[in-house]
Amino acid sequence: MSNYDVKDTGLAQAGKLRIEWAEAEMPVLRQIRERFARELPLKGQTLGACLHVTTETANLMLTLKAGGAECFLCASNPLSTQDEVAAYLATEAGIPTFAIKGEDHETYYRHIHAVLDQRPTLTMDDGADLVTILHTERRDLLDQVLGGTEETTTGVIRLRSMQREGMLHYPIVAVNDALTKHMFDNRYGTGQSTIDGILRATNRLLAGRNFVVAGYGWCGRGLALRAAGLGAHVIVVEVDPRKALEAHMDGYQVMCHLEAARLGSIFCTLTGNINVFRAEHFAVMPDGAIICNSGHFNDEIDIPALEAMSVSKREVRPMVVEYTMPDGRRLYLLAEGRLINLASAEGHPASVMDMSFANQALCAEFMVREHASLERKVYAVPETIDAEIACLKLAALGIAIDSLTPEQEAYLASWQSGT
Ligand code: ADE
Secondary structure, three states, X not given: OOOOEOOOHHHHHHHHHHHHHHHOOOHHHHHXXXXXXXXXXXXXXXXXXXXXXXXXXXXXHHHHHXXXXXXXEEEOOOOOOXXXXXXXXXXXXXXXXXXXXXXXXXXXXXXXXXXXXXXXXXXXXXXXXXXHHHHHOOHHHHHXXXXXXXXXXXXHHHHHXXXXXXXXXXXXXXXXXXXXXXXXXXXXXXXXXXXXXXHHHHOOOOOOOEEEEEOOOHHHHHHHHHHHHOOOEEEEEOOOHXXXXXXXXXXXXXXXXXXXXXXXXXXXXXXXXXXXXXXXXXXXXXXXXXXXXXXXOOOOEOHHHHHHHOOEEEEEEOOEEEEEOOOOOEEXXXXXXXXXXXXXXXXXXXXXXHHHHHHHHHHHHHHHHHHHHOOOXXXXXXXHHHHHHHHHHHHHOOOOOOOOOHXXXXXXXXXXXXX
């Protein structure tokens, strides 16, 4: 394979403009990039990244390259690549990129292998596919890896499982677990970009509709908030009793899945689990129901069951497939059940990715500096990094806040005063 694989190199100029547009909303990452260019903290490192190839990711890769790393990038989802961005990175930014929107399964994994062929010393993953291939099919490369970072909830869950089974070969920082990541990216990013994806795919009015949100984690909370903001009647289905209670007190209707399936008009799953919408639900969903996924993998909707139950299917709009059931009901599956916010829209806006990717850049630097003292474990983002990013973001937004007075600090550190 050549040293990149993109759809069309002629798209590079369009990609450059879009990357600049995102950069304007990424002041924290920009400051880190300026410091990295002076200090070169990643000098001598080879970074293998498996991320959604978007304008925001391009700004992260440019930052890591400015820090001295040789960077190689592949897609973390077959449908999320922005082909203009891949073209610019590969041909003009000196960042070999292996990513084509709509690539098939075989190409997706060939691209991961192409990045691993560069013998990375650092990994940066979104969903842990690259790390999994490294730990299964490419174990010969493991010893030279110092450490890695992981972007998303699903990836962190997979890595913790590897750690529990004694499989994890090098330390990885769980970027997702930083407050400046999941409180903003997972909630406000997913909330807005998922609505954006559904609207771009369907152009349906949300006001007055029953909108079913499956899963009330940070992503589900964000989606429920934004769907309600557009006038939808939000129904939450959730298996965790605490989160279900929270959804109830946040003002949403909470019910069992099967009941929600009968009532819903738009269904979106964001649970990180498998077969959340399945045959028993498809059997009762109303005619015209729209079904989509905004969780990391495309296994939250049991598509094989939908295929088996339907009598015909056709694509009625880009990214919208109509399945006709034996009783004549039509169900609409968006974006092949893949991440609707990245497949039909552009993913989270740059302003939240600014903080997520500032965490990525600073955690890569942390890993290079500290790897010798770390074990083969999943680590939290250091508190200092998380807090620094919040301070930089506030400053960039022109928001000043107070700090504790010495008296208040002493009070909080003491136990003597009470009633
Ligand atoms: N994940 C969600 N939105 C994203 C974006 N805009 N870029 C990269 N990864 C993302």
